[in-house]
Amino acid sequence: MNYQYDYLIVGAGPFGAVFAHEAYKRGKSVLVIDRRNHVAGNLYCESKDGINIHVYGAHIFHTSLKHVWDYVNQFAEFNHYVNSPVANYKGEMYNLPFNMNTFSKMWNIRTPKEAEAIITEQRKAITGNPKNLEEQAISLVGTDIYEKLIKGYTEKQWGRKCTELPAFIIKRLPVRYTYDNNYFNDRYQGIPEGGYTKMIERMLEGIEVRLGVDFLVHRDEYQSIAKKIIYTGPIDEYFGYSEGSLEYRGLHFETECLEEENHQGVAVVNYTEGNIPYTRIIEHKHFEFGTQPVTYVTKEYPRDWTVGEEAYYPVNDVKNLDLYAKYVELAKQEDNVIFGGRLGEYKYYDMDKVIASSLELVKRVFII
Ligand code: UDP
DSSP: OOOSEEEEEEOOSHHHHHHHHHHHHTTOOEEEEESSSSSSGGGOEEEETTEEEETTSOOOEEESOHHHHHHHTTTOOBOOOOOOOEEEETTEEEESSBSHHHHHHHHOOOSHHHHHHHHHHHGGGOOSSOOSHHHHHHHHHHHHHIIIIIIHHHHHHHSSOGGGSOGGGGGGSOBOSSSOOOSOOOSEEEOBTTOHHHHHHHHTTTSEEEESOOTTTTHHHHHTSEEEEEEOSOHHHHTTTTTOOOOEEEEEEEEEEESSSOSSSSSEEEEOSTTSSOSEEEEGGGGGTOOOSSEEEEEEEEEOOOTTSOOOEEOOSHHHHHHHHHHHHHHHTOTTEEEOHHHHTTOOOOHHHHHHHHHHHHHHHHTO
16 A cells, blocks of 8 residues: 555644654654644634633643653743632632632631641541542542532532542642642643744644644545554544444633733632532633733633534543443554544543653654
8 A cells, every 4th residue: 555644643732743743753754634723732822912812721731740841841931830720709719729728718727737627527527438529529628618619610510410420530639738829739830931832833843734624524535645543533433433422521611802901810710609600710811921901811611512512521430431441442443543632542631641641652653
């Protein structure tokens, strides 16, 4: 068979862009296609009035993986942004993640010992190993914080009761008995100067990219264009949903420009009460310390998802993981296709883990 390219990469998000870069660097011929009309996947930013708008939701790069941090720093300089979101519960403002500032405001206390005493008392509500997110949350931070800062937010975000959600979701959030508002525990953190789109464009420099091209629509043309395909779209869609469709949580964003310099004083405010329909308001300029006379804010509404819409969060429950396992079996039979990334692997991936996983694939493919 005469192939035009060594690699066809379907999807110009971080997984695809890293692989494309590494293959091209090794002298391979590479074609990248994406059905959207831009590169960078969900990291894509649009610049308005000098402010980078995170079009598919806020992305804050954070990692403890030194090799990943060194890797991304080849393509962008990162600023010193540290994510310190604030929660608004019925007008009361609390620092996140759950730390001494939060506890002090909640209970008018001062020391870790006082906070521990209250949480120890409240967690008595849970005996045995936490079986779901509610039990996990209460055993971590007690009932007050659970009721005010976790329950409403989580149930909106996932569209399910906390008693029906897996415990691991809440374990993403640190709980600290120090006055430290840094949302992440990771060693490295920042936003690429000039935006994520530019960073991905740098990875793709010199590589042929075709935008607005849907692999599944033009399957005949693209299936045999390259020796190997790296597929970063939804794995179930690739197989025509033959086993059923994997579930995702959807998001809807409403962005507006406000004629003021500083609207909320921080990049992220979470609205943690259940009856406000959005989970957070993002004020984009604060990611890059913007001083423009106007500002852009985005309300983020979680919503049910149906096939064909943008898929955001994989619902990693037992039912969906079992279904995914069936697709993995099908994938094994596709000799020349490798599935990767959040949609290809159906994983609630942070950016750094996506890049790490793409670099792992590079190692395997190029035997380094
Ligand atoms: N969470 C919460 N209250 C908050 C923020 C987060 O209860 O104010 C919980 C919620 O269950 C959420 C999880 O923590 O699903 C993970 O939040 P994270 O901010 O990591 O989610 P992402 O940024 O990926 O949307």
